[in-house]
Structures are given as structure tokens and as C-alpha cells.
Amino acid sequence: MIQFSEYNYTEADIKERINKIHSSQLKSTDKNSLRIILNCIDLTSLNGNDTHDKIRAMCQKAYSFSNSIDNIPNVAAVCFYPPFMSTAKKELKGRNIRIASVAGGFPSGQTSLMVKLDEIKYAIDGGADEIDTVISRGKFLEGDVNEVFDELAAQKEVCGNTHLKVILETGELETIANIRKASEIAINAGADFIKTSTGKITPAATEEAFVVMADTILEYYNKTGKMIGIKPAGGISEPEEALAYLQLLSNILGEKWMNNKFFRIGASRLADKVVDSLIAHRK
Numbered sequence: 001m002i003q004f005s006e007y008n009y010t011e012a013d014i015k016e017r018i019n020k021i022h023s024s025q026l027k028s029t030d031k032n033s034l035r036i037i038l039n040c041i042d043l044t045s046l047n048g049n050d051t052h053d054k055i056r057a058m059c060q061k062a063y064s065f066s067n068s069i070d071n072i073p074n075v076a077a078v079c080f081y082p083p084f085m086s087t088a089k090k091e092l093k094g095r096n097i098r099i100a101s102v103a104g105g106f107p108s109g110q111t112s113l114m115v116k117l118d119e120i121k122y123a124i125d126g127g128a129d130e131i132d133t134v135i136s137r138g139k140f141l142e143g144d145v146n147e148v149f150d151e152l153a154a155q156k157e158v159c160g161n162t163h164l165k166v167i168l169e170t171g172e173l174e175t176i177a178n179i180r181k182a183s184e185i186a187i188n189a190g191a192d193f194i195k196t197s198t199g200k201i202t203p204a205a206t207e208e209a210f211v212v213m214a215d216t217i218l219e220y221y222n223k224t225g226k227m228i229g230i231k232p233a234g235g236i237s238e239p240e241e242a243l244a245y246l247q248l249l250s251n252i253l254g255e256k257w258m259n260n261k262f263f264r265i266g267a268s269r270l271a272d273k274v275v276d277s278l279i280a281h282r283k
Helices: 011-024 031-039 052-062 082-091 113-126 137-141 145-159 176-188 207-224 239-252 270-282
Strands: 041-044 077-080 098-102 130-134 163-167 193-195 229-231 265-267
Touching (some): 031 041, 031 239, 041 270, 052 077, 082 098, 113 130, 130 145, 207 229
Parallel strands (some): 041 077, 077 098, 098 130, 193 229
């Protein structure tokens, strides 16, 4: 288990860093940046009224973007609830688009470990390539950090080679120190990605939380040589917002992270707007 250094940045410090990054490097709206964003999107539908027909239509949309204009990619993945895994797997066969499932008590995390593990197994058996789970924020805020770690480690063990993306739900963690600690716990427990939010609460993704998470990933990489992915999600619906996260990623973690193996954006509305921007660049 890696021992992380004391994190001394305050929220004011982080806001100042963000402002400096954005002011010193104008947000690039070039076609390459927009292509990277499109190719890093997890196209997401996590609604109580989702149906198999709706999921099939979203899968078809996921592999249709490359037909919109020349030389643009499709999205990285789709993300749904566990009952839709087999439907997505059939629809995306041979398409080189990954299938993610929220599982493990999403979105609240307020259930037993046994139920979390069974739900993850159910999603993987259905065809999930990736699992987006959630930490138990209640336990974390009560100080039961060892139990949070043990739960995540057990979930990673069940995942095996299936990628585990751990959602911190940073909007409920209250402080920079808590976001940092939750990031450390998730990474040490075996997370392949750490993710800001479920998209079910406000605030969801914030640049401040993203910076804390990226700093933690960078320290882990510097100590171990292992790259952990990062995923802002929740409320990112405009290309300009996504470009701001890409700029922070580039500044803190660098070019090696600027691909869908290590960077994702969880969104349901963003992809169409990115394609519109790419089309506009052709005119």
C-alpha cells in the first residue's frame, strides 16, 4: 500500500491554479482536441425509464458518430444499469466500443457488501467490460475508512480483469482533504479509474475536485510507475466544459493520459454537441 504525502493545497490554492492554467493556455477548440473528447466519452443512460429499445438505440448511436463526418472517432464506451448488459453486448458486437455498467449499490452505496458483490458479478456475467461502482460516503464521513477500503478491495477482487472505475461522489465529501483521502483509498484498493460523480447529485463534477484527484494520481504514478485513469462525470454537457477538463488533464498529468485508456468523460448530451462543433470546423 502506497503512503501518500500530506496534501497542503486549500480550495483557494486550487482555484488559483485552475485560473492560471486556463489563462496561460487558452482552451483549444482545434479539431484534434474535440476528437480526443469525443473518443473519451462514456455515452450514458442511467434512468428509471430505460428500456431495452432505448439501450439498443443508444448503442447504435455510439457507433454512428464515425459516419457523421470523415476522420472522427466513435465514443469510448456506453454505460447502463446491469439488466441491459446482454442487450448492449449483442448490439455492439465487433464494434470496438466498451460496455460499462454501474453496479455495487449505485448511486448511494447504501447496501450490504454482499449485495454489491452480487450486483457486480451479475453485470460482468451479462457482458460488462467495466464496472462503475461507488464508495460508501456515509461510512467514509463517519470515519470508517478501513471498511471503505475493504469494500473496494473486495469489489476489485470480484472484477478480476474487468476494469473498476470508483466513483467518489465528490459533491458529498465536503472538503478538499476528504476528496484527497477518498482518492488515496480508491487507488490503494485497486481502482483502475477514479471518477468524480454519479451525476445524481449537485454539485457533480467540478474542476477543483478533478485537480485533487489528478494530483493524487500523479503522486501514485511517480511512486509506482502505474497509471490510473480519471473520469469527470455529471453535468458536463458543453464542449467548452469538456475542453477545460482536457486542459487541466494535459497540464497536470500530461499527454500520456490524453486517450480513452486513461481519460473518460461521463455524459449523455455532450457527444452530439462535440460532433456539431467538429462539423462547424469544416465550414
